[in-house]
Amino acid sequence: MLALHFDGSQARTIDLPLPQTTADTAVVRVSLAGVCNTDLELVKGYMGFRGILGHEFVGVVEDGPAQWCGRRVVSEINFACGRCESCNRGLERHCPARTVMGILGADGAFAEYVRVPVRNLHTVPDTLGDERAVFSEPLAAAFEILQQVTIDPGSECVVLGDGKLGLLVAQVLADAGARVLAVGHHPERLALLARRGVATVLAADWTPIPFPLVVEATGSATGFALAVAATRPRGTLVLKSTYADNPRVDLAPIVINEIQVLGSRCGPFSPAIDALAASRIDVEGLITDRVPLAQGPAALEAAASGASKILIEVA
């Protein structure tokens, strides 16, 4: 099968053997996949990953338990052991023995077929097309914030960053009833949020004022410092981004203002799928281009050149 493989130095679309089902797994024929910034970090060496890239996809179960075969699905990306203390506490996404699809020790979905544990699968409703369903994974990451922070109707928050994740986070918080201010560098991306009723401002025109809730989704040291400055005393700062280099960070305001900093990673699929099916989140507006799997490296290049979401067409 065709797959976009990273060998530690180069990402290439090559021919690889089909994955085989094992106990409790299914093989899914991938229809459409999405490029995430994490993929771009991985090909720069993040996590030391080697293998087939990709962890955002939608497809149809080709092989596995009979009740799953033929179903259109998306899949959670953390493959937990199911037996450890974390798993017993319901924290499968934090299982220390986990592999992660296309990120850590497990092949990903930029391929004609991908193998995933059955318990990671979610059925896609018929009303939800592939082009929207492929956003389940990143949208779940945005919904994770609602698991960590209570959003009261009208609660004020600011989202820093108008990248793919920032645009999803701002919409999820607004959908939950918050009054959101989105700060970014790209007028055309902020316009997408403005159409959804989110207040927006260009970073160049914005001076931080204290908010009770701030979400950092820029992934830059500058964004982190702005986010700290925009969090009011005893306020909450949610970190959705990882940072490529270890940035120099002034931790003093976190201590002095007794800020709560919450790391936030993968999230629950069900509310994301529901929101996509109900068209409560604009994801089409995030799509910059669609690239065939055979031209996989070009998809990564396009994503790295500052595009918003690049989709990889597999089937």
Next chain:
Amino acid sequence: MLALHFDGSQARTIDLPLPQTTADTAVVRVSLAGVCNTDLELVKGYMGFRGILGHEFVGVVEDGPAQWCGRRVVSEINFACGRCESCNRGLERHCPARTVMGILGADGAFAEYVRVPVRNLHTVPDTLGDERAVFSEPLAAAFEILQQVTIDPGSECVVLGDGKLGLLVAQVLADAGARVLAVGHHPERLALLARRGVATVLAADWTPIPFPLVVEATGSATGFALAVAATRPRGTLVLKSTYADNPRVDLAPIVINEIQVLGSRCGPFSPAIDALAASRIDVEGLITDRVPLAQGPAALEAAASGASKILIEVA
């Protein structure tokens, strides 16, 4: 009056005018004061402070409202405006218009007399001697953690750092019922904790394993990194220290493990005074030396040379 004054380049004991009471303030004759690491940072330029240093003290009210005169007192150090949104929310310690005794815009207690707002005063019980009462402020900072985190009996936590604050924090958490492991570099300081039933280990002999609650009280970038490594997924990391330079920080584990980082600063005086009066916390063991106010700079030098608590004898 004699006072240890910092002019922006030098800390000297000099003669200064007596403070006068104003509306809602009292003038306290200082008996005993304590040197804090923050004082050492201030004379290195932190906060750009100019004035009389010192924010840990015990004394007797000399002038002010009649019902306070003659009382032995300690004082909270944040002088709030009492009128702003933060004050109305009960967050006087975060009042944006506040001054802070000996730290920000208000003279401190390394002096024969200090002026403080009456509402900041706490009466010292007769059973609590000056040498213990002078620890009210730093112990309150340790008690702040109990305002921020729920300590269940037997809950496991690690305290990094065996400086003055680390020793107080470890005792407060143990007193609250936690099973505490204290990690430090000084066998003689850890021994103080061991005598209180706290488990201890030398940092050189310790490899971080995941704890649900970690308190960082080293103030070093190395300590911060260790603290992050010792916080289990979805665990809590309390930052009690500020950091002199902006350290390079790897934020990725905070995001990946969805760690809650809580900045923690000043705390409530009442539980601290109660714990001191009930002898539930060993503070005498922290005292390295007592230095007369006239030799104030020597007190700072002694504190900077790695001593534990240096007390300044005023009256």
